[in-house]
Amino acid sequence: MNRPKLSSEELRELETLGMLCRGDILKMTTVAQSGHPGGSMSSIDIYLTVYKFANIDPQNPFSPERDRVVISHGHTSPGVYSALGRLGFFDIEEVIAGFRHPGSIFEGHITRGIPGVEWTTGNLGQGLSAGVGMALAAKLSKRDYHVFTLMSDAEQAKGQVAEARRTAAKYKLDNLTVVIDYNDAQISGRASDTMPVNIKGDYEADGWKVMEVNGHDYAELSAALYQAVQEDVPVAIIAHTIMGKGVSFMEDDVSFHGKPLDLESCRRALAELGVNDDLEFFIERRKKMPITREKLIPFFEEKAINIGEPKFYLPHEKTDNRSAFGKALADLAKLNKGISPIAVIDCDLKPSTKTAEFEKIWPENFIQIGVQEHNAATLAGSMSVSGVLTFFTDFGVFGIDETYNQQRLNDINKTNLKVVVTHVGLDVGEDGKTHHCLDYIGALKNFYGFKLIVPADPNQTDRAVRYAANEKGNFVIALGRSKINPISGPDGKPFFGEGYEFEYGKVDIIRTGKDATIVATGQMVSEAVKAADMLKSEGIEITVLGVSCPLHASFEHVKDFLMGKVLTVEDHNVKSGLAAILAEYFTSEGFLPEKFVKVGVSDYSVSGSKDFLYRLAGLDAESIAKRVREF
Numbered sequence: 001m002n003r004p005k006l007s008s009e010e011l012r013e014l015e016t017l018g019m020l021c022r023g024d025i026l027k028m029t030t031v032a033q034s035g036h037p038g039g040s041m042s043s044i045d046i047y048l049t050v051y052k053f054a055n056i057d058p059q060n061p062f063s064p065e066r067d068r069v070v071i072s073h074g075h076t077s078p079g080v081y082s083a084l085g086r087l088g089f090f091d092i093e094e095v096i097a098g099f100r101h102p103g104s105i106f107e108g109h110i111t112r113g114i115p116g117v118e119w120t121t122g123n124l125g126q127g128l129s130a131g132v133g134m135a136l137a138a139k140l141s142k143r144d145y146h147v148f149t150l151m152s153d154a155e156q157a158k159g160q161v162a163e164a165r166r167t168a169a170k171y172k173l174d175n176l177t178v179v180i181d182y183n184d185a186q187i188s189g190r191a192s193d194t195m196p197v198n199i200k201g202d203y204e205a206d207g208w209k210v211m212e213v214n215g216h217d218y219a220e221l222s223a224a225l226y227q228a229v230q231e232d233v234p235v236a237i238i239a240h241t242i243m244g245k246g247v248s249f250m251e252d253d254v255s256f257h258g259k260p261l262d263l264e265s266c267r268r269a270l271a272e273l274g275v276n277d278d279l280e281f282f283i284e285r286r287k288k289m290p291i292t293r294e295k296l297i298p299f300f301e302e303k304a305i306n307i308g309e310p311k312f313y314l315p316h317e318k319t320d321n322r323s324a325f326g327k328a329l330a331d332l333a334k335l336n337k338g339i340s341p342i343a344v345i346d347c348d349l350k351p352s353t354k355t356a357e358f359e360k361i362w363p364e365n366f367i368q369i370g371v372q373e374h375n376a377a378t379l380a381g382s383m384s385v386s387g388v389l390t391f392f393t394d395f396g397v398f399g400i401d402e403t404y405n406q407q408r409l410n411d412i413n414k415t416n417l418k419v420v421v422t423h424v425g426l427d428v429g430e431d432g433k434t435h436h437c438l439d440y441i442g443a444l445k446n447f448y449g450f451k452l453i454v455p456a457d458p459n460q461t462d463r464a465v466r467y468a469a470n471e472k473g474n475f476v477i478a479l480g481r482s483k484i485n486p487i488s489g490p491d492g493k494p495f496f497g498e499g500y501e502f503e504y505g506k507v508d509i510i511r512t513g514k515d516a517t518i519v520a521t522g523q524m525v526s527e528a529v530k531a532a533d534m535l536k537s538e539g540i541e542i543t544v545l546g547v548s549c550p551l552h553a554s555f556e557h558v559k560d561f562l563m564g565k566v567l568t569v570e571d572h573n574v575k576s577g578l579a580a581i582l583a584e585y586f587t588s589e590g591f592l593p594e595k596f597v598k599v600g601v602s603d604y605s606v607s608g609s610k611d612f613l614y615r616l617a618g619l620d621a622e623s624i625a626k627r628v629r630e631f
Contacts, residue, residue, distance in 0.1 A: 003053060003054070003055055003067075003146070003225075003226070003229055005222065005223070005226050006049070006052060006053060006218075006222040006226075010052060011218045011219055011222065014045070014048050014049060014052060014218045015218060017048055017083075017086045017087075018044060018045055018048060018218075018246075019246070019273050019274065019275060020082075020086060020275060021044045021047075021048065021079070021082040021083055021086055022041050022044060022245075022246040022247070022273055022275070023270055023273050023275030023276070024078070024081075024082035024085065024086070024092060024095070024096055025037050025040045025041055025044065025078040025079055025082050026041075026247070026260075026261055026266050026269050026270065026273075027096050027266070027270070027278075027279060027282060028078050028081070028082070028095060028096045028099035028282075029078055029099070029260035029261070030260050030261050030262070030263060030266040030279065031096060031097065031099070031279065031282045031283055031286055032099045032100040032101065032260070032286075033260055034100050034108065034260060035077070035078050035099065035100060035108065035258070035260055036075045036076055036077075036078065036257060036258045037078060037244070037250070037256055037259075037260055037261065038185070038243045038244045038250060038253070038254070038255075038256035038257045038258075038259075039073065039075065039076045039079070039152065039181070039183070039185075039243065039257060040076045040077070040078040040079030040080075040082075041079065041243075041244050041245050041246055041247070041250070042076075042181055042183040042185075042215075042241040042242060042243050042244065042245055043073070043076045043079045043150070043181045043215075043241070044079040044082065044083060044245075045215060045216045045217075045218060045221065045241075045245075046150060046179055046181055046215055046221065046239055046241075047071075047079050047080055047082075047083035047150070048083045048086075048087070048218075049218055049221040049222055049225065050069055050148050050150060050179060050221075050225065051069060051083055051084065051087055051116065052087065052222075053222055053225045053226070054066075054067040054069055054146070054148055055067040055145070055146070056069070056116065058084075058087060058088040058089045058115070058116075059088075061089060061115035061116055062115070062299040064143070064301055064387065065143065065144070065145055066145060067145050067146045067147070067148065068118045068131070068134045068145060068146075068147045068148070068386075069116065069118060069147075069148045069149075069150065070118050070119045070121075070127050070128075070130050070131040070134065070147065070148070070149045070150070070382075071110055071117070071119075071121060071127065071150050072121055072124065072125070072126065072127020072128060072130075072131075072149060072150065072151040072152065072155060073121070073124060073127070073150070073151060073152035073155060073181070074109035074110045074120070074121030074122045074127075075108075075109055075122065075258070076152075076181075077099075077106070077107070077108060077109055077110045078099065080110050080116075080117065081095045081099065081106050081110075081114075082095065084114075084115065084116040084117075089115040089116045090114070090115055093282075093285075094106070096282050097282045097285040097286045097289065098286065098289060101286060101289055101291075102291050102292065102293070103289045103290040103291050103292060103293045104289065104293065105293065105296050109121060109122040111296060112298045112413050112414070113296040113297060113298035113299065114296065118130075118134070119382060119413060120409065120412050120413050121409075123405060123409065124152065124154070124155035124158060125155045125158030125159075125160045125161050126160060126378050126406065126409060127149055127150075127151055127155075128149050128151060128160075128161050128164035128165065128168075128178065129160060129163070129164040129167075129374070129375045129378035129379045129382070129406075130149070130378055130379065130381070130382040131147045131148075131149030131164075131176055131178070131382070132164045132167050132168050132171075132173065132176065132375070132379045132382075133378065133379030133380065133381065133382030133383040133386070134147045134382050134383070134386050135147040135168070135173040135175050135176040136171060136173065136343075136367065136379065136383055137341075137343075137382070137383045137386035137387060137388045138175055138386070139171070139173070139175070140341045140343055140364070140365055140383075140388055141341050141386075141387050141388060143387075144175075145175070146175050146176075146177065146229055147173075147175060147176045147177070148177050148178075148179065148225075149176065149177070149178045149179075150178075150179045150180075150181070151178060151179070151180050151181070152180070152181055152186075153180055153181060153182045153183065153184060153186075153191045153197075153199065154186040154191045154194070154195075156180065156197045156199050156202070157195040157197050159374070160374045160375050160378070162202065162206075163369075163372035163374060163375030163376075164375045164378075164379070165202070165203060165206045165208065166206050166372070167369060167372070167375060167379065168206075168208070168234040169206045169207035169208060169233070169234060171367075172232070172233065172234075173234045174231060174232045174233055174234065176234045176235075177225065177228040177229065177234070177235045177236075177237065178203075178208075178234070178235070178236040178237065179221075179225075179236075179237045179239055180199065180236060180237065180238050180239060181215060181239055181241050182199070182215070182238050182239060182240050182241065183215075183240075183241045183242060183243045185243040185252070185254045185257065186254065186257065187254065187257055187258070188254075189254055199236075199238060200212070200236075200238060203236040207233060207234075208233060208234050208235060208236050209228075209231050209233050209234070209235045209236070210235075210236045210237075210238065211224045211227070211228070211235065211236070211237045211238070212237075212238045212239075212240065213237060213238070213239050213240070214239070214240055215239030215240055215241035216241060216242070216245055221237075221239065224237045225237070243256065243257070244256050246273060247269040247272055247273065248272060249265075249268075249269075250269070263279065266279065267279065297414075298385070298413065298414050300384075300385035300386070300414075300415075300416060301385070301386065301387035302387075302416070302472065303340040303341065303387055303388075303389065304340060305332070305336060305340050305342070305389055305469055305470055306332075306335040306336055306339070306340070307332065307335075307466040307467075307469055307470045308331050308332065308335050308466065310459075310462050310463050310466065311324070311327060311328065311331070311462050312459065312494065312497055312498065313457075313458040313459050313462075313486045313494065314486065314494060315485055315486050315487075315488040315492070315493075315494060316485070317458075317485075317486060318483045318484065318485050319458050319483050319484075319486075320458070320479075320480070320481060320482055320483045320484065321455055321457065321458055321461040321479040321480060321484070321523070322352075322353060322354045322422040322479045322480075322481065323354050323458070324455075324458035324459070324461040324462050324465075325353075325354060325420055325422075325461055325462075325465050325477065325479060326353075326354025326355060326356070326357055326358070327354075327357070327462070328461070328462045328465040328466060329344070329354075329355060329357070329358050329391065329465065330357035330358050330360075330361055332465075332466070332469055333357075333358050333361040333362045333365075334361055336389075337361065337362050340389065341365065341387065341388045341389065342362070342365060342388070342389045342390075342391070342469075343365045343366075343367055343383060343388050343389070343390050343391070344358050344359070344365065344366050344367065344390075344391045344393060345367050345369060345376050345379065345380040345383075345390065345391065345392045345393065346359075346366065346367065346368050346369065346376075346393055347369050347370065347371060347372065347373050347376050347393075347394050347398065348368070348369075348370050348371055349393070349394060349395060350366075350368075350393075352395070352422060352423065352481075353393040353394065353395075353420070353422050354422070355391075355393050373394060373398045373399070373402050373403050374402070374403055374405075374406050376392060376394075376403075377392060377399070377403035377406035377407055377410065378406045378409070378410070380392035380410075380417055380419075381406070381407075381409070381410035381413060381415040381417050382413075382415070384415045384416040384417040384418075385413070385414075385415050385416060389416070389418070389469060390416070390417055390418065391418045391419075391420055392417060392418070392419050392420070393419075393420045393421070393422070394419075394421055394422075395421060395422060395423040395428070395435065395437070396421040396422070396423055396424035396425075396437025396440050396478060397423075397434070397435055397436070397437045398421075399419055399420075399421040399476075400419070400421055400437065400440045400443055400444070400476065401437060401439065401440075401443065404443060407419070407447070407450070408446075408447060410474060411447040411448060411449045411450055411474060414449060414473075414474075415474055416472060416473060416474070417474050417475075418468050418469065418474075418475050418477070419474070419475065419476045419477070420465075420476075420477045420479065421437070421440065421476065421477070421478050421479070422479045422480070422481060423435060423437065423479075423480070423481050424437045424440055424454075424478045424479065424480060424522070424571070425437065425438060425480060425522070425523075425570075425571030425572055425601070426438075426571050426601065426605055426610060426613040426614065426617065426619075427480035427481045427482050427523060427571065427610045427613075428481055429481055429609070429610075430607045430608060430609065431607065432605075432606060432607040433604040433605055433606065436601075436604070436605055438572055438573045438601050438604075439572070439573050439576060440452075440476070440478055440572070441454075441521075441550050441551070441570075441572055441576065441577040441578065441581075442572075442573060442575075442576025442577060442580075444476060444551060445551060445576070445581075447474075449473060449474055450474045450475070450476055450551075451468075451473065451474065451475050451476070451504060451549065451551065451552065452475075452476045452477075452478065452549060452550060452551045452552075453467075453468065453475060453476070453477045453478070453504070453548055453549055454477075454478045454521045454522035454547075454548055454549075454550060455477070455479065455522065455548055456487055456496070456508070456510075456520075456521075456522065456523070456525035456526065456546045456548060457484060457485075457486045457487045457495075457496060457523075457525070457526060458484075458486050459486050459487075459494050459495075459496035459497055459500070460496040460500075460502065460548060461477075461479065463496065463500065463501070463502040464477055464502050464548070465477065466502075467502045467504065471504075478522065480522065480523045480571070480610070481610070482523070482610045484523060484526050485526070487510065487525065487526055487529055487546075489510070490511065495508070495510055496508075502548075504549055504552065505549045505552045505553060505554045506548075506549070506554060506557075507545050507546065507547050507553055507554060507555060507557070507558045508545065508546040508547075508548065509543070509544075509545060509558060509561070510525065510528075510529055510544045510545070510546050511529060511532045511533075511542060511543055511544040512541075512543050512561075513532065513536070513540070513541025513542040513543045514541050515540050515541050515542060515564075515565070515628075515631075516540075516542055516543070516564065516565040516566070516567060516628050516631055517542070517543040517544075517545060517561045517562060517564065517565065517566050517567070518531065518532065518542055518543070518544050518545070518567050518568075518569060518624065518628070519545045519547060519562075519566060519567070519568045519569075519578065519582060520544065520545070520546060520547065520568070520569045520570065520578075521546070521547045521548065521550050521570055521572075521577075521578045522548075522570075522571060523571065524569045524570055524571050524619060525544070525546040527569065527614065527619060527620060527621045527624060528544045528546075528569055528621075528624060529544055530621035531621040531622075531624035531625040531628065532544050534621060534622070534625050535625050535628060535629075540628065540629070542628060543561045545558055545561060547578060550577065550578050550581055551581070553581065553585075555582070555585050559589070562582075562586075562593055563591070563593055563594065564593060564594045564595075565593065565594050565595045565597075565628075565631045566582070566593040566594075566595065566596050566597070567597045567598075567599060567624070567627055567628060567631075568582055568596075568597070568598050568599065568600070569599045569600070569619055569624055570599070570600045570601075570619075571600070571601065571614075571617075571619060572600055572601060573600065573601055574598050574599070574600025574601060574602055575600075577600060578600075579598035579600060582596075583596070583598075595631060597627060597631075599617075599618055599619065599623075599624070599627060600617070600619075601617050601619075602617075605617065
């Protein structure tokens with residue numbers, strides 16, 4: 001899409017708006033007595049120019065064909081809001097009165113869902129990854145939109161920025177332009193002193209084209225943007241600016257990074273800018289605002305997916321859940337290639353996560369990030385809201401533990417990401433404690449939007465993958481490494497076979513008995529069933545409940561089985577997983593079982609096979625049976 005140069009008339013308009021926006025920034029931060037005016041005034045000319053140049057219609061800000069603008073340094077929200085307000089995306093008066101007020105959508109850091117805001121940011125260093133994800137999504141869906149990522153200079157020191165830079169170069173993202181506000185100022189003083197970074201050299205070394213401009217000169221900025229979108233490589237524009245630009249006593253003073261002006265100083269600054277002083281009007285308006293508001297619901301594109309028919313594994317067909325995932329994923333690729341875009345984000349683990357078959361079928365949509373998990377998690381999230389069904393695959397310790405903050409921001413951004421992690425719990429082979437993901441249930445309990453599925457066997461895995469692919473929202477599917485036999489029912493047929501339909505939150509009754517109940521999740525269900533069948537030959541009848549969705553398990557319909565002797569078994573930290581969730585259920589329902597025993601992982605373990613480590617932790621079938629006999 002051709003983006004025309006800004007006309008001389010439009011540049012003059014920006015000059016006028018620049019002064020008004022500086023006044024808006026000072027007013028909203030003073031009225032709120034909170035916020036970041038200095039950096040906002042440094043970046044405001046960049047914001048005005050980019051939003052004016054980009055193909056975004058204020059009257060239709062969520063058009064699928066729009067250009068995307070990602071602001072990485074989200075603390076400069078006063079500048080973003082003022083630019084968008086003055087360009088017609090929303091009422092600027094609502095921003096000035098409501099900035100950082102609980103009854104307003106205009107929070108302290110920019111929030112996805114506000115017209116013109118594509119990504120919620122606050123933690124520096126993640127915006128470029130989000131921009132890369134959106135630019136990749138445009139390529140995979142064969143659309144012509146451009147992505148502009150606006151960043152600060154200080155965050156260039158972060159490792160995730162380097163990861164994203166390299167990814168953009170590898171995938172030749174000529175639809176991505178970065179503009180860096182180089183004011184050489186951060187909280188501790190000069191950015192170049194706090195942590196020296198060769199910004200220009202780093203981008204050039206990674207294959208980017210770099211331009212340098214005066215970040216307060218609209219003509220220079222617009223000319224650079226026009227040139228950038230013509231290039232066949234990603235472009236970084238280093239825009240030299242001044243902290244607090246426009247007000248003499250604020251300029252180049254880092255103390256105004258996060259300090260608003262008091263009323264007297266603000267009035268003096270407004271007079272210097274030649275902007276109307278209506279502070280009292282906004283102060284009074286703010287006092288009348290409600291303290292609650294409706295939730296902001298971000299927009300994202302959804303594509304219809306053909307999930308196909310489930311694959312059946314017979315009880316004698318021993319296989320691993322991760323391979324069942326890989327086959328289901330490959331099936332989705334065959335069914336949807338050329339119709340609805342699906343992408344897999346891999347971190348150099350495709351033989352282990354079983355995504356190689358997808359790559360064979362749909363190689364252009366297999367995105368190999370290498371050992372760059374933080375960048376991978378963020379770009380996967382941003383791809384998922386840009387019209388591409390996105391699977392991020394990794395080991396548990398990398399896909400959840402190492403990228404906890406990135407997944408938290410995906411949760412905040414209400415993405416549509418499908419995270420599939422293998423090698424969870426003790427079932428990782430002989431790698432040892434550094435690779436035992438023992439806390440994934442506990443970690444995900446801290447999020448508000450993620451759903452977790454821990455399938456019991458290959459049949460349930462297949463159905464869970466197809467289910468998550470077809471459902472809106474963030475999912476984690478957690479899988480072990482080892483091969484297991486598909487679980488059979490009392491009749492010898494696959495329990496999760498013909499006639500079974502995955503239902504999120506449902507607790508499966510796999511065996512029934514009057515003497516005790518074993519509650520298990522994931523591959524521990526298989527061990528629990530073996531224990532129950534072993535005990536039955538001794539005349540001890542055991543109920544086995546399979547909890548595939550521990551975060552949102554619906555225990556109500558199995559409540560009768562939880563009144564007597566209950567044993568939980570989990571390949572997880574016993575303090576924060578299934579047992580803790582069940583104990584919380586007992587508390588909330590106001591009853592306790594006759595006896596409640598929790599079996600799980602109580603300490604970091606050692607190297608060893610799954611069978612050895614399960615015995616060591618008391619999680620193998622024989623050990624479980626022994627605990628039941630002791631009831």
